[in-house]
Amino acid sequence: MVSNKIAVVGAGVVGASIAFHLSTYGMNVTVFDKGSPGSGATGHSFAWLNAFGKLPRHYFDLNHRAMDLWTRFNETLGADVGLKWGGNVTYYSDEEKGRKLLEQCERLQTWGYPIRSITREELSQLEPNLNIGPFYAGIHTLTEGHVIPTKVAEACLAKVKNNGGEIYPDTLVKSIIENPREIILSTHKGEFKFDKVIIAAGVDSTGLATNLGIKLPQRVSPGVVTRTASLPPIMKTLSTIYLPPGPGDEGEIHIRQATDGSLMCGAGDQENENEDDSQEYADSLLTRAARYFPSLDGVKAQKVPVGLRPMPEDGLPVIGFSNNSNRIYITLMHSGVTLAPIVGSLGALEIATESSVDSLKPYRPTRFQ
Numbered sequence: 001m002v003s004n005k006i007a008v009v010g011a012g013v014v015g016a017s018i019a020f021h022l023s024t025y026g027m028n029v030t031v032f033d034k035g036s037p038g039s040g041a042t043g044h045s046f047a048w049l050n051a052f053g054k055l056p057r058h059y060f061d062l063n064h065r066a067m068d069l070w071t072r073f074n075e076t077l078g079a080d081v082g083l084k085w086g087g088n089v090t091y092y093s094d095e096e097k098g099r100k101l102l103e104q105c106e107r108l109q110t111w112g113y114p115i116r117s118i119t120r121e122e123l124s125q126l127e128p129n130l131n132i133g134p135f136y137a138g139i140h141t142l143t144e145g146h147v148i149p150t151k152v153a154e155a156c157l158a159k160v161k162n163n164g165g166e167i168y169p170d171t172l173v174k175s176i177i178e179n180p181r182e183i184i185l186s187t188h189k190g191e192f193k194f195d196k197v198i199i200a201a202g203v204d205s206t207g208l209a210t211n212l213g214i215k216l217p218q219r220v221s222p223g224v225v226t227r228t229a230s231l232p233p234i235m236k237t238l239s240t241i242y243l244p245p246g247p248g249d250e251g252e253i254h255i256r257q258a259t260d261g262s263l264m265c266g267a268g269d270q271e272n273e274n275e276d277d278s279q280e281y282a283d284s285l286l287t288r289a290a291r292y293f294p295s296l297d298g299v300k301a302q303k304v305p306v307g308l309r310p311m312p313e314d315g316l317p318v319i320g321f322s323n324n325s326n327r328i329y330i331t332l333m334h335s336g337v338t339l340a341p342i343v344g345s346l347g348a349l350e351i352a353t354e355s356s357v358d359s360l361k362p363y364r365p366t367r368f369q
């Protein structure tokens, strides 16, 4: 018989999604978080829903499939989680970078990704407030979007509660002990016993897994995304935009405006590592952004502390049961916002039915043992 008393350690967007999906199978779910839902990487995320730079092919396919699931996930949650579609534009003034971008565009077209090259005039129509500057080549991905991931985590947990589950915020899981009859979670609020446990504790998952004899190597991947208070609509159509480096700049910047009007801005690509969470750095990002969107001139940047991406050593997600037990399930990944609906639904399917989903096979934690 499938056992059904299940704990999820970590209420980020991934842990919350898996808890929600498990609750739809009638599982008895309890969620623990040492802080509040979304207070880990989820609360620091740029939350761009995309499969754009994802390699190898199976990882691209997983992300692409996750993007398609987002609409249904959003409807099922029945809450405002700030989902906005509109696509992304990336463009370059530099000829070599522009050519590479167009090559990437052609490859993604053969993979069935809705993407096309875009002219300067078309970009100007999409974003009339954008001061485009020098333009060599650009691409438009049509089906990308973004969300407010903390709201997603909260909406999932509200559903878990509605389905009879329990949520323990501000509850640090100090240790997980597995014995033949049960799995014991030790917290400062006491001990809890379960049949199965999902470790979805982001960067802290490695420590919890190590104590169970499970290898879960991660590399440190800090990132900083600056925010603003709510602003009138600046971006008219696109959900995100990657802007080329200006004179003297180190690299590109990316911008999105959330449905609550707040703007987020980060530097480099999706995995750019940066620990500078000073006010000066936040201001400098907005100054760069204001060259492209002049109405940002004089807008105050909100300093956001550095966030740590959950980042398995080989860069690919970890999803699945640990090697020596079908009672400890691990989810650890970057791009967890994009992947939340698919990891939640397929992970819950595996846990609730004790089945093995083919498309998750490249991501098993056993690859590190």
Ligand SMILES: Cc1cc2nc3c(=O)[nH]c(=O)nc-3n(C[C@H](O)[C@H](O)[C@H](O)COP(=O)(O)OP(=O)(O)OC[C@H]3O[C@@H](n4cnc5c(N)ncnc54)[C@H](O)[C@@H]3O)c2cc1C
Pocket (backbone or CB within 6 Å): 009, 010, 011, 012, 013, 014, 015, 016, 032, 033, 034, 035, 036, 037, 038, 039, 040, 041, 042, 043, 044, 045, 046, 047, 048, 049, 050, 171, 172, 173, 174, 200, 201, 202, 203, 204, 205, 208, 222, 223, 224, 225, 270, 307, 308, 309, 310, 331, 332, 333, 334, 335, 336, 337, 338, 339
């Ligand atoms: C700067 C930055 C930009 C990003 N941009 C994107 C993007 O554009 N698109 C995208 O898809 N992804 C992006 N990501 C990655 C994405 O945010 C993460 O992959 C995702 O949030 C991971 O969610 P999670 O639930 O696995 O982990 P987390 O959100 O880290 O949640 C883990 C939770 O576990 C809790 N916890 C830890 N230890 C314990 C314990 N012992 N007991 C109880 N609770 C515990 C923590 O409090 C935390 O709430 C970005 C991340 C960063 C940092």
